Amino acid sequence: MKFSVNQQDLQQALNFCQGVIEKRSTLAILSNILLEAKNSKLVLKATDLDLIFIHQINNIEVLEEGTTTSTSSVMYDIVRKFTSGNKINLTLNDKNKLHLESEKSIFNLNCLDASEFPITEEDFNHSSFSIKSKQLLKLLNKCKFSVSNDETRHYLSGIYFHQTEVEDKYYLTAAATDSHRMSISKIRLNNKIDFESIILPKKTIFQLCSLLENYDGEVKISNMKSKIKFELQNSTLISKLIDGKFPNYIQVIPKNNQKKLEIELKIFLNSVDRVASVSFDKKDGVKFNLSKDTLDLSVNNTNSGDGKETINVKFEHDLEISFNSKYLIDVASQIDGDKIELYFNDTGSPVLIKDPGDFDSIFVVMPMKG
Secondary structure, rough: EEEEHHHHHHHHHHHHHHHHHHOOOOOHHHHEEEEEEEEEEEEEEEEEEOOOEEEEOOOOOEEOOEEEEEEHHHHHHHOOOOOOOEEEEEEHHHOEEEEEEOOEEEEEEEEOOHHHHOOHHHHOOOOOOEHHHHHHHHOOOOOOEOOOOOOOOOOHOOEEEEEEEEOOEEEEEEEEEEEEEEEEOOOOOOOOOOOOEEEHEEEEEEEHHHHHHHOOOOOOOOOOOOOEEEOOOEEEEEEEEEOOOOOHHHHOOOOOOOEEEEEHHHHHHHHHHHHOOOOOOOOOOEEEEEEEEEEEEEEEEEEEEEEEEEOOOOOOOOOOEEEEEHHHHHHHHOOOEEEEEEEEOOOOEEEEEEEEEEEEEEEEOOOOOO
16 A cells, blocks of 8 residues: 555545544554545545444545555544645555655654454435535524433434425425424424434534534535435545434423514624633623613622623513523524524523524523522
8 A cells, every 4th residue: 555645635644534523532443543545535434333434535546556554543633633734655564564754754654454444334224315515504503402311311412403394395494402402493404304303413413513614615415314424525434323302392382482682693603701700610600680661780708709791682561581601601692693683581591592693593592590
């Protein structure tokens, strides 16, 4: 096996692999990536057994075809320290060492035989649909912060994707909740798709986000009972799904929140962030004291002190309510428009948050007691 590859291409591919490979793996082979050079292509594969990532670098110079595996983290660390954009020559020598050479640097890395690498190709043929990368990224970004970290309720530790129909229009809808807050976002589909509802695990969500961040194109999605496959131009991600039933989130959406608060987004985000600075752990609620067209924000921490701020808003009622500041900042950071709209009922009821710049996304945040 002997080939040459551009430093940036290899660094990017190895960086993606880092997100899949577990730092402390019981099987040595799972710390490795599979490298396969043939037909002027380099294919890299990484897996943690739940997630499989495959990436292809095209138009590389292959002098001798072959496959091997080497430690992902070590290889990534070396490659990213080479001069950007330079050529790297890789050779597998007879002692089963992978020889890396770039400029004046020479490394020989230990390898494990490619036959040990656990990879299974599944048959995903029966149903698939395509979606624009930016649309999929939108759904992930609007929902990922609401995913639960509670191990006991595993069915909440992912994003629920399903097809919905409203007035003869079809949507791919995503929902996530940790029972303190909830995100729901949807995108319009051209037509009805053949798609079973799924719960996408957290690790897959973040890996997918990093792949989509700088990719502009179509993503082909195919799913079978327990797995889903995302195909981008040069990358494929295959993931196991969370086995469980996602709760009926529709019934949690507040129906009679009539008290509308409208605020400039930047002012709101900055004010909440500033006032919350006085609290170390963000567990102290930020208190809203609302009266006509005025919002007083305050945080009181027994150890560090208190802070308050007043902003001009559009509001017609009187209301006192407290929230976890982080929850509000997470939501506000995903709003597309210049304004944010909060709909209240009373002190003890959840608030419904809408984005005037994106009618297809809503958020619900529970207030804090006391």
